[in-house]
Amino acid sequence: MSQTAWEALSNQAVAAAGVVYFLALLSHLAEWALLRSVPAGSQRGQVTARETVSVGAGARPAPEPEVDARTTERVEMAGRLGLLLTCLAVAVHLVALVGRGMAAEPHRVPWGNMYEFTLSGTFVVAALYLLLRRRFGLAWMAPIVVTVVLTLLMVAVIWLYQPVGPLREALNSYWLVIHVVSAIIATGAFTLGGIASALFLLKERAERRGTVGGYLGRVPSPAALDRVSYRMHAFGFPVWTFAVLITGPIWAHEAWASYWSWDPKEVWAFITWVVYAAYLHARATAGWKGRNAALLALLGMATLWFNFIGINYFSTSSMHSYADAPAVSPLHPGS
Amino acid sequence: MSEQSTPRSPRRPGELTARELGRYVWRQLTSMRTALVLLLLLALAAVPGSVIPQESVDSFGARQWKDQHESLTPIYERLGLFDVYGSVWFAAVYVLLMVSLIGCILPRTSHYWRAARAVPPRAPRHLTRLPDHAAYDVEASPEQVLEVARAELRRRRYRLRPAPADATGADAEREAGTVAAERGYLREAGNLLFHLSVIVVLVGFAMGGMFGYKGGVIVVQGAGFSNNLTQYDDFVPGSFFSADELEPFSFDVDSFDVEWLSEGAGQGMARAFEAGLTYRTAPGEPEQTYDLRVNHPLRIGDSEVFLVGHGYAPVVTVRGGDGEVAYSGPTVFLPQDATFFSFGVVKALAAEPEAIGLEGFFYPFFASIEGDPFNVMGDARNPVVSVNVYVGDLGLEDGESQSVYILDKEDATQLENDEGRPLRLDLAVGDTAELPDGLGSVTFEGVEPWVRVQVSQTPGKRIALGGVVLALIGLCGSLFIRPRRVWLRVVPHEDGEGSYVELAALDRSGGGDTAVVVDDLRLAIVEALDRAQEDTR
Numbered sequence: 001m002s003q004t005a006w007e008a009l010s011n012q013a014v015a016a017a018g019v020v021y022f023l024a025l026l027s028h029l030a031e032w033a034l035l036r037s038v039p040a041g042s043q044r045g046q047v048t049a050r051e052t053v054s055v056g057a058g059a060r061p062a063p064e065p066e067v068d069a070r071t072t073e074r075v076e077m078a079g080r081l082g083l084l085l086t087c088l089a090v091a092v093h094l095v096a097l098v099g100r101g102m103a104a105e106p107h108r109v110p111w112g113n114m115y116e117f118t119l120s121g122t123f124v125v126a127a128l129y130l131l132l133r134r135r136f137g138l139a140w141m142a143p144i145v146v147t148v149v150l151t152l153l154m155v156a157v158i159w160l161y162q163p164v165g166p167l168r169e170a171l172n173s174y175w176l177v178i179h180v181v182s183a184i185i186a187t188g189a190f191t192l193g194g195i196a197s198a199l200f201l202l203k204e205r206a207e208r209r210g211t212v213g214g215y216l217g218r219v220p221s222p223a224a225l226d227r228v229s230y231r232m233h234a235f236g237f238p239v240w241t242f243a244v245l246i247t248g249p250i251w252a253h254e255a256w257a258s259y260w261s262w263d264p265k266e267v268w269a270f271i272t273w274v275v276y277a278a279y280l281h282a283r284a285t286a287g288w289k290g291r292n293a294a295l296l297a298l299l300g301m302a303t304l305w306f307n308f309i310g311i312n313y314f315s316t317s318s319m320h321s322y323a324d325a326p327a328v329s330p331l332h333p334g335s
Numbered sequence: 336m337s338e339q340s341t342p343r344s345p346r347r348p349g350e351l352t353a354r355e356l357g358r359y360v361w362r363q364l365t366s367m368r369t370a371l372v373l374l375l376l377l378a379l380a381a382v383p384g385s386v387i388p389q390e391s392v393d394s395f396g397a398r399q400w401k402d403q404h405e406s407l408t409p410i411y412e413r414l415g416l417f418d419v420y421g422s423v424w425f426a427a428v429y430v431l432l433m434v435s436l437i438g439c440i441l442p443r444t445s446h447y448w449r450a451a452r453a454v455p456p457r458a459p460r461h462l463t464r465l466p467d468h469a470a471y472d473v474e475a476s477p478e479q480v481l482e483v484a485r486a487e488l489r490r491r492r493y494r495l496r497p498a499p500a501d502a503t504g505a506d507a508e509r510e511a512g513t514v515a516a517e518r519g520y521l522r523e524a525g526n527l528l529f530h531l532s533v534i535v536v537l538v539g540f541a542m543g544g545m546f547g548y549k550g551g552v553i554v555v556q557g558a559g560f561s562n563n564l565t566q567y568d569d570f571v572p573g574s575f576f577s578a579d580e581l582e583p584f585s586f587d588v589d590s591f592d593v594e595w596l597s598e599g600a601g602q603g604m605a606r607a608f609e610a611g612l613t614y615r616t617a618p619g620e621p622e623q624t625y626d627l628r629v630n631h632p633l634r635i636g637d638s639e640v641f642l643v644g645h646g647y648a649p650v651v652t653v654r655g656g657d658g659e660v661a662y663s664g665p666t667v668f669l670p671q672d673a674t675f676f677s678f679g680v681v682k683a684l685a686a687e688p689e690a691i692g693l694e695g696f697f698y699p700f701f702a703s704i705e706g707d708p709f710n711v712m713g714d715a716r717n718p719v720v721s722v723n724v725y726v727g728d729l730g731l732e733d734g735e736s737q738s739v740y741i742l743d744k745e746d747a748t749q750l751e752n753d754e755g756r757p758l759r760l761d762l763a764v765g766d767t768a769e770l771p772d773g774l775g776s777v778t779f780e781g782v783e784p785w786v787r788v789q790v791s792q793t794p795g796k797r798i799a800l801g802g803v804v805l806a807l808i809g810l811c812g813s814l815f816i817r818p819r820r821v822w823l824r825v826v827p828h829e830d831g832e833g834s835y836v837e838l839a840a841l842d843r844s845g846g847g848d849t850a851v852v853v854d855d856l857r858l859a860i861v862e863a864l865d866r867a868q869e870d871t872r
Contacts, residue, residue, distance in 0.1 A: 166596065169606050173630040234814045238807055245803045254630050257641035257789040258549065259796055260540070262392050262420050264385040274378040278371055280814075285367040303378075311385070 003103050007164045010099030014119065014157060017092040021126075021150045024085035028143040031078035032215055037071055082142055083133075090126045097123060103164040111180045112167045114309070118156035120180075121308070122149045124188030132192070136228050140219045144195050155309075175251035182243035186236045187304060190276070193232030194301035197294040200225040204291060226290065229297060230283065237276050244269040268307035275300040364431070365438030373432040380428050384419035387411065391418060391571070433534060440530045447523050455496040455517035457510050458822035459839075467849040468839035469857045475864045477512055477825040477834045483863045484823045487856065488516040493821060514823040522844065525812020532809055535802030542795025548572045548580065549791035554588045555648045555665045556783045561585035562638070562790065580792060582636045586614035589624075591645065591784040595714035603674065603712040610642055610786045627788075637792050644787030646670045646677060649697050649720050650780040653683035656773045661686035665783040668697040669740060675699050675713035680742040681722070682729060686775055692729045693777065694742045695722030695759070708761075718782045721761045724750040726774055750774070818843040819852060836860070 001009075097119060100110035111120045129145045132138055138145075167176070204222045206212045219225065248269065249259035260266060279296040282288035351359060363369055388396030397417050401408045415422030462468055473480060485495060493516035550570040554560050562581050564570060590611040596604045610627040616635050625633045633640040648665035655661045661683040668679030681693040700711040701719035708721060730743025737743060750758040750771060760768045762779035769776045824837045838857055840849040 166604065166606060168604070169608060169629045172606070175630075238810050238814065241803070241807050241810060246800070246807065249803075250800070251630075253793070253796065254632060257632070257639070257643055257791050259543075259793065259799070262384055262389060267381050267385040271378045271381050274374055274381075278374040278378070281367070281371050281374060285371055287368065288371060 001102070003105055003164070006099045006103035010096045010103060010164075013092050013096035013099055014153065017089045017096055018150065018153050018157070020085055020089035020092060021146055021153070024082050024089055025143060025146045025150060027078045027082035027085060028146060031075055031082060032143060032218075034071055034075045034078060035218065036214065079139065079142075082146075083139075086126065086142065086146060087130060090123070090130060093119075093123045093126065100164065104166060108167055109177050109180070111176070111184065112165070112171055113160075113162050115156050115160040115162045117180070117184070117308070118152055118160055120184050121187050122152045122156070124184050125149055125152075125191050128185075128188045128192055136231060137220065137224075138192075138228070140199075141192070141195060144199075145192070148191065148195070160309075170255045173251060173255065175247055175254070179243055179247040179251050182239050182247060186240035186243055187308060189232050189236030189239065190301055190304055193229045193236060194297055196225050196229035196232060197297035197301075200229060200294045201291065201298075204294075222290075226294070229294065233276060233279060233297060233300075237280060240273060240276065244273055264311050265307060268303060268311050272300055272303045272307060275303055361438060364435050367439075370432070370435045370439060373428060373435055377428050377432060380419070380425050383416055387416050387419070389417060389419065391421065429537070433537065436530055436533060440527055443523070444527055447527060450523070451520050455494055455515045455820060457496060458513040458515050458824055460509075462822055462824055462837040462839040465839040465841060467841075467853050468837065469853050470835070470837045471857065471861075472828070472833060472835050473861065473864055474833040475868070477827050479864060479867065480825045480834055480836055480860065481512070481514060481823075483867065484514050484825075484856075484860055487859045487863060488514065488821060491518070491856075493518040493819075494520070512825050514821075516821045517819065519816050519818030519843075521812055522816040522818045523813075525809040525814075525816060528809030529806050529813055530809075532802045532806035536799050536806065537802075539795040539797070539799030539802055542798065543573070543793045545573045545575045546580070546794045547792045548576050549789060549793075551643070551787060551789045553644075553646075553667050553785050553787050555667065555785045556588050556591050559585060559587035560788070567790075582638050583617045584614060584635045584638065585618070586612045586640070588786055589613055591786055593645065593713075593784070595712065597712070597714070605645075605713055608642060608645060608786075610788075612640075627786075637794070639791055639793075641789045641791070642786055643789045646675060646785050646787070647697055647699055647715060647718070648783045648785045649679075649718070650783060651681050651693070651720065652778040652780055653681060653686060653691050653693070653775060654778075655683070655686035655688070655691070655775045657687050659687065661691065661775070663780075665785075667739070667785055670713075671696075673713070674710045676710040678740075680740060682739075682742065683775075684729065689726040689774060690729050691770070691775060691777075692725040692742045692744070692747060693722040693760075694725065694744070695720065697721075699782075701763075715782050715784075717763070718779075719761060719763050720779050721759060722777075724758050724760065724770060724777075726750060726770075819849070821852070821856065 097110045100116060100119065101107055104112070110116050125145065126149045129138060129141060133141075199216075199219050200222050203212070203216050203219055203225060206216050207222065220228070244266075248266070252261065252263075252266070253259035275296060279293055279300055282293040282296055388400050390397045401417075404411075411417060415424065419425055459465070463470055475483075488495060496510075496515035498510070548571065550567040552560055552566060552568050560566055562584050564578055564581070588610055590609075592607070592609045592611075593605045594607040596602055596606065608629055612625045612627050612633065613622050614625060614633070614635065615622055627633055627640065627642045629642055632642075646667065646669060648667045650663075650665045652663040653661050662681060662685065666679055666681050668677035670677045676699075677697040678695070679697060683691040683693075698708065698710045698717075698719045698721065699713055699715040701717045702709045702711050708719075711717075725742065725744050725747040727748045728746035730737065730745060730747075752758045752771075758771070760777055762768060762777065764779055764781055767776050767778040820841045820843065822839050826835045826837075828834055838853055838860075840852045840856070842849045842852075
């Protein structure tokens with residue numbers, strides 16, 4: 001296949017993945033809409049299945065009326081369809097990434113500019129969700145994850161798109177694989193953790209006000225959400241440390257002659273690191289557990305995504321500014 | 336006369352002696368909560384440095400910012416906002432954080448030293464009151480159960496509480512028929528290692544700042560550089576830098592090659608920069624060659640040489656009115672944008688009858704759209720210099736040192752063309768332009784590329800790297816090692832057949848799934864008992 005054919009394939013795959021994600025979102029929305037007619041706690045659908053097991057509420061729900069049984073069946077159908085479509089979308093998403101890498105000459109990893117970073121980042125979010133779905137009981141997260149991925153994909157296609165081009169010289173290093181992969185994986189984990197923390201805050205507030213209902217009535221308990229959030233962050237933090245404080249400086253030293261030069265991207269990566277360190281710290285500090293820790297997690301996610309996309313537009317001096325026109329010299333001309 | 340009647344003033348409530356006050360401050364400073372607040376402060380303090388151009392990162396940007404904000408500049412300067420990461424208040428935050436950290440790890444280390452060698456605590460009285468527990472009957476005797484449970488726990492690398500030395504007494508009675516086990520001692524070790532490593536990193540980082548240096552120099556193809564202070568264009572020494580740290584190497588830039596992409600998505604992009612160097616590690620040493628590329632620095636002793644930029648130096652010859660060459664040679668022009676459209680000045684001070692200064696632009700690939708000059712890309716396919724001419728006092732007579740990139744035009748006269756507009760010379764390679772009034776001529780001979788090279792020494796970089804790696808190891812330990820306590824109590828059935836087992840687990844980190852641990856262990860014990868029974872049959 002020629003380069004242009006690969007590029008066209010990649011673009012079509014992104015569009016197709018977007019459509020399939022959208023269909024997945026629709027079926028998850030249908031799932032949750034149908035659930036409204038089933039009283040919370042009485043259905044055995046997969047959404048809260050894990051919750052009932054882990055809490056160990058031994059008593060089986062009372063025999064359900066005929067209508068509920070049929071609704072439950074349809075709910076499960078919609079949920080399964082949503083999951084299936086998400087899997088399909090992730091597969092197509094992967095095709096888009098591979099096509100992107102194959103379209104470049106010489107072949108390379110598909111994360112050389114903002115469009116490609118976002119493509120890879122959303123892929124990791126979706127794939128991590130699928131991988132950890134069963135283990136952490138993340139079924140409740142489906143509509144949110146799909147929405148986030150779909151939104152970011154749209155942002156990527158509409159505002160960040162760049163045709164396939166060769167790598168800029170400073171990026172031409174094997175550290176591109178190690179450094180960026182770890183940063184993207186950490187970003188995916190932090191994003192999932194952030195979603196769990198946001199839901200934790202919402203659910204906790206609803207419980208305090210006694211207005212738990214609808215969707216919130218079916219997400220896991222605040223304690224379980226907090227645990228999922230912690231697991232995600234505990235996984236993401238060492239990976240982020242590896243990306244930002246080990247491979248980043250090593251590469252910066254080789255490419256820019258200084259392993260830490262307080263470049264805006266570095267500064268914000270450091271800020272993100274410090275905020276997540278504070279999150280982990282807060283979980284062990286009296287008076288900061290729970291609500292404040294979750295707020296810190298959200299603050300961390302805000303700094304993370306600001307750094308990922310925002311800093312490239314706000315800062316002109318960053319050597320990490322890969323958002324600008326491809327003709328820009330990767331070398332900073334004599335300052 | 337109360338002073339006389341009370342030689343030592345009584346303490347009022349709430350009053351502290353200096354010692355108590357010190358203790359109080361120390362306690363506050365080393366508390367978890369303070370550490371947390373300091374962490375957030377550190378994050379907050381780092382923000383301005385990414386918004387306001389920093390002198391050490393982007394000196395040109397900082398200068399520009401200062402020009403644009405005249406009223407804010409003095410305030411910002413006093414606050415150190417142009418050098419946030421070297422400012423007193425930024426240092427105050429991280430020094431306080433370090434003190435807090437040390438104050439935190441010292442007592443924890445000694446506490447851990449004792450705890451790490453302690454035996455697991457004995458089983459609580461009511462195991463079934465723990466959140467995760469199991470209670471079940473088995474056919475085996477209590478002794479068998481205990482033996483199997485101990486073996487299983489040992490296999491899972493739990494530390495077991497030894498049976499009491501004398502088998503009598505209240506304690507022994509309480510402990511009879513129980514197993515107490517604990518694992519995950521390394522979690523706290525990981526935690527301490529992480530915190531300690533942060534200090535190591537900071538030490539390494541500080542060493543780089545104190546004993547290192549970095550300097551930049553632009554070298555035109557064909558020219559050379561030898562490593563001493565006078566040769567640098569800009570030089571940033573560490574606070575304890577001394578000039579004899581400069582290793583006596585030297586190099587010549589023999590060639591510089593770039594590959595320009597003239598088609599495809601990356602059109603106009605340059606890649607595969609390569610500067611061919613010939614270098615000597617010291618005078619008199621044999622010559623060696625090295626192809627200097629981005630991401631591939633040259634290491635000479637403790638110094639490293641990096642390729643960080645490139646550009647063009649038009650070769651311009653200026654003759655005076657008498658026809659004598661007043662200036663000739665490659666002159667470094669600085670790129671203004673991605674197409675290497677460059678700006679520069681030429682100063683021919685020796686020209687007679689008047690000194691001649693040229694200021695203007697260099698187009699590597701000149702094109703003209705409806706008369707407007709335009710630069711296509713960085714590849715020097717159609718190089719053109721386009722300069723204005725100044726004569727007279729170029730400000731060098733007063734002896735002040737000047738940048739080679741700035742022409743002091745204050746007292747100079749700008750030459751004009753016949754129409755009374757500023758004279759502009761547009762020269763292609765080989766062109767010569769005569770200046771009016773017999774002032775001389777300017778010839779554009781050709782173009783040489785230049786490279787910007789950075790030379791630096793970063794002592795402590797390995798210490799910093801080692802520190803971060805240790806921190807990561809410690810971090811993983813503290814996040815993923817689960818400190819767990821497991822207890823088991825076995826009571827014989829009253830009829831003498833089989834026994835009743837209680838099993839419970841506690842996760843001390845508060846994030847673990849102890850239910851799984853209990854389940855797992857229960858199954859393992861039952862299976863091991865079954866196996867043992869089959870063996871005896």
